[in-house]
Amino acid sequence: MPLEESQLPIVDLEKAKTNPKEVAQVVVHGLEKIGFLFIDNAEGIDHEKLLRCCKWFFSQPPEFKKRIMRNFWNPENKNIYRGYFPVVEGEPSRKEGFDSARDVPPNDPEVSAKNWMYENTPWPEEDGTFPFRQTMRDAYEAFHKVAIRVLQLTAIGLGIKEDTFDELFNNKPLTTHRIQHYPPWDGAPPPNAIIEDGKIVTTPVHTDSNFLTLLLTFGFRGLEVMMPDETWVEIKPRPNSIIMNIGDVFSRMLGGRVKATRHRVLDIGIDRYSMPFFFTPHYNADIGINFLSKVTGQGPDHIPERYGPWVVHLIKHVKKYFEYRVLPDIE
Numbered sequence: 001m002p003l004e005e006s007q008l009p010i011v012d013l014e015k016a017k018t019n020p021k022e023v024a025q026v027v028v029h030g031l032e033k034i035g036f037l038f039i040d041n042a043e044g045i046d047h048e049k050l051l052r053c054c055k056w057f058f059s060q061p062p063e064f065k066k067r068i069m070r071n072f073w074n075p076e077n078k079n080i081y082r083g084y085f086p087v088v089e090g091e092p093s094r095k096e097g098f099d100s101a102r103d104v105p106p107n108d109p110e111v112s113a114k115n116w117m118y119e120n121t122p123w124p125e126e127d128g129t130f131p132f133r134q135t136m137r138d139a140y141e142a143f144h145k146v147a148i149r150v151l152q153l154t155a156i157g158l159g160i161k162e163d164t165f166d167e168l169f170n171n172k173p174l175t176t177h178r179i180q181h182y183p184p185w186d187g188a189p190p191p192n193a194i195i196e197d198g199k200i201v202t203t204p205v206h207t208d209s210n211f212l213t214l215l216l217t218f219g220f221r222g223l224e225v226m227m228p229d230e231t232w233v234e235i236k237p238r239p240n241s242i243i244m245n246i247g248d249v250f251s252r253m254l255g256g257r258v259k260a261t262r263h264r265v266l267d268i269g270i271d272r273y274s275m276p277f278f279f280t281p282h283y284n285a286d287i288g289i290n291f292l293s294k295v296t297g298q299g300p301d302h303i304p305e306r307y308g309p310w311v312v313h314l315i316k317h318v319k320k321y322f323e324y325r326v327l328p329d330i331e
């Protein structure tokens with residue numbers, strides 16, 4: 001299908017089984033030009049069930065959410081990084097969400113007790129009407145496999161060893177698996193949510209800070225992406241497809257060769273749900289610049305840099321997300 005019709009390049013993981021080189025070209029070209037792709041035929045991702053999972057969670061009463069709310073909003077709770085975050089009135093980002101991760105075993109010798117990035121997920125109580133924890137955990141592992149496969153295709157397309165990127169995620173990835181709910185504005189939106197042409201955002205323009213993101217939008221409209229010609233394009237939902245985009249970490253490692261593209265979410269006037277899987281390296285992964293020089297032995301010097309300290313500095317002192325800048329230093 002030409003790009004005009006599909007809007008984003010389509011990576012077919014079924015086709016990649018028999019034609020990896022051809023699909024690898026689509027991946028690399030898409031990431032270099034737009035930084036956003038559709039991924040078709042991913043195994044183990046049941047969109048309809050995952051939408052039910054979101055709806056089950058967000059329809060729970062306030063007390064349920066309060067018990068797993070981050071300490072920033074509920075000082076009775078210990079969790080500072082994983083768990084539930086509420087809608088914050090007056091903010092242009094209008095959403096509530098729940099962040100989960102792949103839990104590490106208690107007292108893991110490789111994880112410092114001070115390292116809140118490895119905080120275990122405060123899973124909510126279940127009422128027997130929906131298997132929330134199991135569904136989220138299964139989806140996490142399915143998304144993880146999809147992300148690894150796409151990175152293997154990226155490596156093939158870049159002409160480096162297929163498993164080059166695997167190591168960054170092998171050992172305790174810091175991926176955040178999030179569900180989010182955007183309730184419609186209750187009354188007039190704050191002035192900072194109103195953008196050009198009177199459009200209203202529920203997520204202001206941003207790039208993702210992680211390595212790459214896989215996103216389910218369940219057929220909801222509202223996601224807009226900045227195209228290479230600097231125009232905003234609303235991504236039309238593609239049934240049963242995953243949207244993928246590059247985050248700051250990967251873009252920086254490759255000197256901007258793959259794009260961390262700006263995007264935003266517009267208010268669609270009804271409840272909206274989405275599920276981003278913020279694929280993230282492990283704490284000690286080397287995400288230093290000129291990564292390809294490290295692999296090929298050619299080009300400008302690679303400068304090693306560990307992911308954990310780099311990202312803590314970024315979210316606390318550069319991006320200054322209000323709920324993260326209060327987090328303690330780890331080292």
Ligand SMILES: O=C(O)CCC(=O)C(=O)O
Nearest residue numbers: 203208217223265274276
């Ligand atoms: O909800 C969406 O469609 C996208 C949200 C997003 O860009 C994000 O959470 O980083």
Ligand SMILES: [Fe+2]
Nearest residue numbers: 206207208263
């Ligand atoms: Fe995003």
